Every structure is written in structure tokens, then in C-alpha cells.
Amino acid sequence: MAMKGDGPMVVGLMWSMAVLCVFFTALRTYTRTVVVKSFGADDIVFIVACLMFIMYTIFLTISASIGFGQNMWEIPEADIPPTVLYSAIGQTFSIFGMAIAKWSLGLFLLRLVCTRMHKVAIWLPLILCFLTSVLCAAFFWFGCTPIEAVWNRAIPGSHCNVLPRVPMYYVYGSTLVFTDFYFALFPWLFIWKLHMKRREKIVILCSMSLGVFAAAFGILRCSQISALTSPNFLKAAVRVILFAAAEQCVTMICIGIPVCRPLYRQYLNRQASHGSSNSNKVDGTHQSVALRSTAGAETRSKGTTWDESTIRESRVPRAGEPAQHMSTSGAGLYADRNRSEGEYFTRERSRSFNTMIDSEQGIIKAAREFDVGSAMT
Structure with missing residues (x-):
């Protein structure tokens, strides 16, 4: 009908x-x-x-x-x-x-x-x-x-x-x-x-x-x-x-x-890579993950790249412990070995340990699900 x-x-x-x-x-x-x-x-x-x-x-x-x-x-x-x-x-x-x-x-x-x-x-x-x-x-x-x-x-x-x-x-x-x-x-x-x-x-x-x-x-x-x-x-x-x-x-x-945001970012990164030799290519195994350091400061020193498994094993140091400063560039997450230990505790001393751990885990999850690839400020 x-x-x-x-x-x-x-x-x-x-x-x-x-x-x-x-x-x-x-x-x-x-x-x-x-x-x-x-x-x-x-x-x-x-x-x-x-x-x-x-x-x-x-x-x-x-x-x-x-x-x-x-x-x-x-x-x-x-x-x-x-x-x-x-x-x-x-x-x-x-x-x-x-x-x-x-x-x-x-x-x-x-x-x-x-x-x-x-x-x-x-x-x-x-x-x-x-x-x-x-x-x-x-x-x-x-x-x-x-x-x-x-x-x-x-x-x-x-x-x-x-x-x-x-x-x-x-x-x-x-x-x-x-x-x-x-x-x-x-x-x-x-x-x-x-x-x-x-x-x-x-x-x-x-x-x-x-x-x-x-x-x-x-x-x-x-x-x-x-x-x-x-x-x-x-x-x-x-x-x-x-x-x-x-x-x-x-x-x-x-x-x-x-x-679908990671898909959009992947497409934009590929388009940008054609216009600049310094652009970073999207890698299937090491995703760009941007985290803020526990000191609240960023570096762009060359070091070892961190993938998701490395991030999961990282933790926020307790007060009094030496901290490893973490930062990102367009290529990923790097360990900074050139900063003095005095720079690591400018902001996080006032936060409880549990709050810092929850925040770090939240950043890791957000980075993984949304492909956050730029430096934190």
C-alpha cells in the first residue's frame, strides 16, 4: 500500500x-x-x-x-x-x-x-x-x-x-x-x-x-x-x-x-605533517599523551619517550622523596634529568597524596581516551 x-x-x-x-x-x-x-x-x-x-x-x-x-x-x-x-x-x-x-x-x-x-x-x-x-x-x-x-x-x-x-x-x-x-x-x-x-x-x-x-x-x-x-x-x-x-x-x-576526538586529531596531525618537517607523525603504539609535572613546570629536554604502560607505572612522589619531572612535546612524554630537585615541589606540597594520585590517574585516563597531545599549562 x-x-x-x-x-x-x-x-x-x-x-x-x-x-x-x-x-x-x-x-x-x-x-x-x-x-x-x-x-x-x-x-x-x-x-x-x-x-x-x-x-x-x-x-x-x-x-x-x-x-x-x-x-x-x-x-x-x-x-x-x-x-x-x-x-x-x-x-x-x-x-x-x-x-x-x-x-x-x-x-x-x-x-x-x-x-x-x-x-x-x-x-x-x-x-x-x-x-x-x-x-x-x-x-x-x-x-x-x-x-x-x-x-x-x-x-x-x-x-x-x-x-x-x-x-x-x-x-x-x-x-x-x-x-x-x-x-x-x-x-x-x-x-x-x-x-x-x-x-x-x-x-x-x-x-x-x-x-x-x-x-x-x-x-x-x-x-x-x-x-x-x-x-x-x-x-x-x-x-x-x-x-x-x-x-x-x-x-x-x-x-x-x-x-571520536582521537580520530580527528589523527587526521589533523597527518595533514600538518605534510606541511612541516618538524611535525610529529601519529604512531599507533605510542600515543601522544600530555601530562603536567608534579612541580607544575614543563620542559622540552630530550629523553626517553613514555608510552601508556610507562605512565601507568609512574606515581606522584611523597613529600621528601626525589621526584622525576615529566613533560611533553608534540612527540610524547619525556623524562627531564637536568632540572634541580628544588623545582619539583612548588605547588603540590599543599595537596594530599590521595588527591595527587587521583588527579594523575584522571589525566592518564583523559589522555588515553581523548588523545590529549599538547603541553599542559
């Missing part, structure tokens, strides 16, 4: 967003497997979220091919139940897909934090998203009796007041919006404290705060929830469907941009 009404628009927009999701999924997968060689659980979850979006799009396409996007009275009565059923299945993939996308961001943030308090602060909204998504799906499918009434209201004796579905939709939507804002602001609490170059911190934090755009689409979707109970559901729900799809798509794009 040919698509009519808003059906072609819905299908066209959703497949366009699906292509964007697949594109960023491919970029992220390549970055984490080839560039930084750090493919993890958050990447698997991101791929699952992409698959969820594709399934959402497929079922909405099937629904639109029958009658979704048209007024109820324009569709043959026999076509209404399957149209609603396929759209309901698609919305179920959307319910879980959006929550899974938030999980991908949360699991990525867990890679960067060091303290237990920060980890708990990340797990709480993730658990909240999981619980509300399960409840929303349950209220959606079991809010009518019999269950067939979800997609066929013409069944004699059916009614859909078993569970307060609309309030649950608002709770679910509000939870996702809160999570978007939460994860957009949370990185500022720990990344800003790292002894990284200010420009690097601002670039990383702004890219990780793009979730506010996903929250904006979430607010728009919540404003249209009442359409889900409209007698003219197949036409009235078009905006809800599109805003839900846009929210998940923008969420995945916003998650993909900061994670």
Missing part, C-alpha cells in the same frame, strides 16, 4: 537519522578499535543503541506503509490494528533504545573517573533510566485489557485504564531529560580539576556537554505526549514519533563526537 499523509515525511526523516546513527557508530567503532585500541562495554552498548534505532525505523516504515501518518477515517478499518501494532513495536524499541544510548555515555564516563563517589554518581542515573524504561514499556503493553486492545480498540469490553500510562510516559520522558542535563554537566566536576591545558579541557568538556541538545528534543517530545491518547492516534502521534527519533539520534551523535 502506498504511503500517504505524513507517512513519507516520517519515513524519510527517520531513515536520514538512521544513516547518521550508523555513520557515527562506524566512526566510533573504528576510533576505539584502530586508533586508540580501547574497545569496551560502552562501545558495545552504543552499537546496540544503533541497532535499536534501526529496528525502530523499520517498524515505523512498515506502519507508515499501511496507514501511519494518515487520519483514522482515511484508512480502511481492517488496516488500523496492524498499523497501530507495528508502530507500538517500533515505539518499544525507541523506549529501550533511548535508555541504552544514555548507558553508553554513562559507561564511557566510568572509564574516566577514579573515585568511588564519582562512580556512584554515574551509576544512579543509569539505574534510574533502566527502571523507568522497563516500567514505561510495561505500562505501555499492559495498560489495556485485554492486551490486544493496545492495538485494537474495537474489541468488545476492552478498556485502557488499567494502569496510568500517560503519567508514566511523563515520568520516563522527564527522567531522560534529567539524565541528559546531568551527564552534560557532570564531566565539568572532575575533568576541570585535572592539570590539563585550559584549551584542551574546554574543548573536551564542551564536546561532552552536547547532550543538552538531546535534552531539548526530549522536552519537545514530552510536550506532545498527550497525542498518544488521541482518538486520531495515527495522525496525532507523528510529532511524538519524530521527536523521539530525533532525541535518540542527537544523543548518539553527541556521544559519538567526543569519543
